[in-house]
Amino acid sequence: MKIIFDDRQRGHDPQFRLVDGRVVQNPDRPDRIDRLLQGAAEAGLHHDPARDFGMAPLAAIHTPRYLDYLSGVFARRSAMVPGLAEVVPSRFCPDRGGHYSDHVEAQIGFHNADTSCPVSAGSWPAIYWSAQTAISGAARILAGDRACYALSRPSGHHADRELAGGFCFLNNSAIAAEYLRAQGHRLAILDIDVHHGNGTQAIFYDRSDVMTLSLHVDPAQFYPFHAGGAQECGTGRGLGYNLNLPLPRGTGDEAYLAALDRALAHLRAFGASVVVVALGLDAHEGDPFQAMTITTPGFARIAGRIAGLGLPVLSVQEGGYLQPALGANLASYLRAFA
Template structure:
């Protein structure tokens, strides 16, 4: 399988992650890159660097206002008295319809949903390279009809059109799906990350031309909490084009695969001719977030299920954090697909 990666993605090295009132080291570290690349190569993937397709494919999904913020906020932050090395919000609007602020502190709160997406000096470069990686992989799938893997890091599925969150800045899976749609294909996004793909859902929620589907740990008491519930079906033109399949915490292979089978039936009914797999590996029984309990064999079966579904497939890397089996789980997914 052809795979894509840009080494510039290493420029994002977040230092802070606040959870339950405690500041911890971020689990979304550059070290993930080496583990994931080794896992992909073990499945037979051959990597190449993406070409720079420009800001256009990114701006097709994200607002210009938000892209200006991401590109400039770190330099502006440094002008604050006693500014820290990373942009971390300390205030948020009560509603997204509240007045848009002019200052760096206010804009950080407006455009960053939580404390898990600190912006440092190299964050914009890395996020831009991550998105270009997904664009190049989408172009390969569109041009050849063959599957591809995008090693995109930082991940993207929690990023809305104008909002970062959950380690994510640019929504790589959404950008890839929109690129495929513009090429004349009918994409479905199937998110298998342990966390709901809330940003992806938000981007396409009122649209009917891209199916969004997410299998994840029940958000009633799990991130992202406010999105990912089964009653969320879309709105306007998007009614019926969003499907959430939340699972009880600790669900293992059989429950996950049953949900995936159900989801792939919806993909077939949608008439999708390409599937963007938002490939989180943090549903693993070994992942530090401990949301679900998918085994190595379960990941192989997930890959095989996408092969059997029929449409061409683009795998875009989302979550999956450092554990003894992170790379192995990627090998099993891509090997199960038939990389």
């Protein structure tokens, strides 16, 4: 089993985050990478470098104007604000169906859902190679691998077609899934991050060719708050192809596995040929978000259920933040496939 990773992902080193009216350090630290690499090594994975598949797979999910914004916003804003450390929105666009301004400050508000996605000089290369890492993992599946782990950072599942939020810029799992679908596979995206994958849901919400399933803390109590309810089942041709299983805060191994069994039953009925797992490790009992109480052995049980489908599985890294058990949690999960 391979781990795909590109070291350019370290270049995104966000500092800004606003919590309860206070500016605090953003939790998506580059140090996460070292903990995750250690966990993959403990699971016996072999490294494969990411390949560059260009912009086309990114543009299959995200709009050209959004990609142009992400790649150039820091340089454009820095030209107006000398000495700028990070681009952070100071206003937001209430109507994204209206006028699209050429002014960079207006675009910053248009393309951000919150203040958690600051952009610095090193952010775009990291964002780009995070997506290329996921696509490279998809290419390994197409080459015949039964399982692959893409260490994509920054994460992606909160990113919509042209909207950053929740530490996410490009939706790596969606990009990888669409790449596989275009090669003839029938795709299911199973999101096991502690937060609902609202960006992934929005991207595929009116489609029946990709099924989206998510287990997460009830959004009535937790980010992203405005998406992820059980009543959200899809629309148009996508009606019935989106499954949300919101769970109470504090959910532990047994209740989580029971919900996962429900999700996997739907996945089997869909007839997927490949599963993309949006792999969040932030449901762990020791994660800084303190939202669920999944144990380290619990991740092995989750992975065992997924591996039991007998399908190729591409696991794309989503959340899971700095804490002593982060690497051990990843190793526990990956051993079920390795």
